[in-house]
Amino acid sequence: MASLTTHTRKDGTRSYYVKWYDRELRKDTSQSFRDRGKAETLKLYLDANQNTLSLARQAKKQADSAGYTVWDAVQEYLDDLKDTDTSRKYRRDMDRHLRGTELAGIALSELEPKAIATWLDGLRSNITKASPEGEPAAWKTKSNRHAVVSSALKRQVGKRLKENPAFGVLGKRDELPTHEPVDLSLEQLRTLRERAQTPFFRLIIWTLTVTGMRWGELVELRRKDLHRDPDTGQVTIRIRRAIKNNKRIGLTKTMMSRRDVPLDLELSRALWAHAEGLRGNDLIFPDTDAPAQQLYNGTFHKQCWQPLMHQLESEGVLMERPWVHDLRHNHIAHLLRKGVRPNVVQKRVGHERLEYTLRIYDMISMEDDQSAALVVTW
Structure with a gap:
């Protein structure tokens, strides 16, 4: 059996020594501890495992894991993260x-x-x-x-786990999107803009349609992000920041998302007039009741989008109800239909990869399929 002895140092503190003859190593072995409980635990496991340190460690690891759950592991991981x-x-x-x-x-x-x-x-x-x-x-x-x-x-691999059981479990991304984009004609897009309840909401829909911006990019736009050519009056929007889940996240997620988007002259004049009187850091599209706060997606849906969709559906103007994000999808599709080079469209909308741009076009556009159907008379 292992023995436990106590040693008092000159400064009055104590250390605890566990001594045993290790049968695997075939020699006298010892370990010192400043905590008596840890020393007693080692002695207990050595006595139960033939005075063999490797067996004692393995037994303790199994015992620790038996009472340590997935929730414990997740809590420990989250507790070590910075508070953000x-x-x-x-x-x-x-x-x-x-x-x-x-x-x-x-x-x-x-x-x-x-x-x-x-x-x-x-x-x-x-x-x-x-x-x-x-x-x-x-x-x-x-x-x-x-x-x-x-x-x-x-983080538990090498401690309580031999390997990570979560590795490879998720699988590949779903092949089909959870929402199929609604294809809107240019006339329908203009109707959305013109039928919005207020000039403020009309300008939001207009800007989303003409720029292909993401919602999180739009509501983080500030006066300093609008740059106007003094000769032509054309406005260019500099997109450098975005919010996500109604929380500001600073810079956009990828380098491709940080881009400059030029506007046509009509929208340039409207947006520049809307921003008149704003200071550099003022939001272009703030909450209607709190000018210093970003406009939440839910607020826009409740006050503008949902009532507008309900009315246009009831009138037969829309056969399907689009999402706000479909304005971005339609921006991409109409540019490609007009012959704009795919890499130019990719840069304008801030896609990291060209295949994302082309995949959206494939999902939303039926024109190529219709052309193919007319090539041969069966």
Whole structure:
């Protein structure tokens, strides 16, 4: 059996020595501790494992893992992150979508990839009072939540796990989008703009349609981002910042998203007149009730988009209800239909890869299919 002795130092502190004859190493061995509890734990595991340090360590690791759950690992990971908007979002997501689930209570010693895959398959979104069941979460949503769990488990590799069971579980991105873009004619796009309830909302729809900007880029636009040619009067928008999930995130996510977008003269005059009197850091499109605050997507939907869609559908102007983001999709499609080179369109809308630009066109445009149908008379 191992022995435990106490040694008092000159400064009055104590150290604790565990001594034993290690059968695997075939020699007398010892370890010192400043904490008596740790020393007693080592002695306990040595006595139960033939005075062999390697066996004692393995037994302790298994015992630790047995009571250490997925939720414990995620909490430990999140506690070590700096307190930022992003880390707070991670905590809210995990508290809402992981805590209390079957996966959260599984001990790391018993965790298998199948349990993580089952949790991902069960994730839901768009849960409201009217729709308590919600809808299956999109691939991107699953990816974001998988990333947190995977990062937490990765930290346990070499401690409580031999390998990360979350690795490779997510799979490839869904082949089909969760929303198929609605193809709008130029006349329909003009109708959207003209029928908006106020000049403020009309200018928002007009700007989104003509620039192909993302919503998060539009609502972060400031007076200093508008640059006007004194000779021609043409305005160019400098896009350098964006918000996401109603939280400011500073610079846009990718370098390609940081771009300059020139406007036509008609919109240039309207936007320049709208910005008259604003100072450099003032928002171009702020909340209607709080000029210093960005306009939330939900506010725009409630006050403008949803009533407008309802009216246009009831009049038969629209057969399908588009999303606000479809204004961006239609901007891309109409530019390509007019013969603008794909790489120019890619640069204008800030796509990281050209294939994204072309894929949107393929989803939204039926013109090529119709042309192909007329080539041969069957």
